[in-house]
């Protein structure tokens with residue numbers, strides 16, 4: 508069988524054993540990092556995490572038609588035109604370096620096919636991005652990639668947590684609340700697979716979030732329960748579904764709007780999802796609402812978000828605790844905590860928000 512090589516991998520690579528390959532990859536990585544650090548040191552703008560979110564002025568292109576980005580694949584995007592038709596388009600060179608994301612409102616021009624350099628390319632080209640009404644993003648892994656964009660121009664973030672498979676982790680909801688607050692989106696907690704726990708089970712994991720007054724909606728897509736309130740909330744709004752792989756985001760979308768039919772798959776024997784959805788997709792529902800299906804996430808990083816969000820995420824704690832939570836011990840009974848795990852969460856988020864770029868000291 509012919510061997511497959513990864514881009515940039517030499518043909519001799521398969522002759523090295525695993526340890527050698529890792530060592531080689533490590534060297535290549537750190538060389539790339541050094542080169543990139545050199546580039547960054549001559550361009551201070553690049554260290555400004557907001558710079559990547561700035562969009563070029565669409566002014567000269569306002570005469571062109573506008574459409575929504577519904578699916579993105581590297582340099583090709585699928586657009587939904589205002590009359591409901593779909594159009595595949597390439598990206599103009601002037602958009603190089605601009606991060607586009609599902610939900611972006613774009614201006615495009617129809618390029619006559621005979622003029623295109625490559626007849627395999629789509630017949631339209633995106634030339635400008637309109638300012639975003641909202642931008643949902645999570646912290647990235649380093650300063651070159653300070654943010655990972657999730658969706659533009661949405662109204663609400665629905666964080667999906669399953670009763671089981673995968674297990675319910677309230678910490679993810681606290682993080683989602685931080686991202687929603689930073690992006691100006693409303694947050695709702697959608698509990699999925701409610702049929703997998705008995706009705707007597709009140710899901711005590713969610714008590715601290717209930718006490719805070721966050722909206723929690725319990726659903727079972729399998730039994731068709733709890734769907735009507737969601738359909739009402741969806742009408743006239745754009746909602747992004749986010750959650751671990753396998754919580755049932757795509758199944759819920761199929762139950763809410765059966766004509767959208769998203770691919771779903773079972774759970775692995777470890778109780779985790781199989782990353783069935785591989786890219787975010789903007790799905791216009793018949794009744795005027797829009798749902799955005801996203802791939803399962805492992806974590807939601809809050810790196811780089813301001814600590815001024817913390818009093819809104821942890822309203823039960825006094826201001827001086829939030830200023831220096833590390834001085835407190837969650838095990839200390841004198842604090843009289845109802846939910847000690849909330850103080851642990853506060854400490855985790857407090858540390859992560861200030862986290863520095865791991866590459867900052869490279870080549871300095």
Ligand SMILES: Nc1nc2c(ncn2[C@@H]2O[C@H](COP(=O)(O)OP(=O)(O)OP(=O)(O)O)[C@@H](O)[C@H]2O)c(=O)[nH]1
Pocket residue numbers: 699700701702703726727728729730750751752753754755756757758759770771772773774780781782783784785801802803804
């Ligand atoms: N019992 C039960 N199972 C459900 C329910 N909703 C989803 N599932 C199952 O959970 C599994 C995963 O569902 P998906 O919809 O593919 O999950 P997802 O969140 O879209 O996963 P990714 O696309 O990987 O992020 C499937 O086997 C579904 O049948 C539910 O309400 N009850």
Ligand SMILES: [Mg+2]
Pocket residue numbers: 756757758770771783784800801802803
């Ligand atoms: Mg899915």
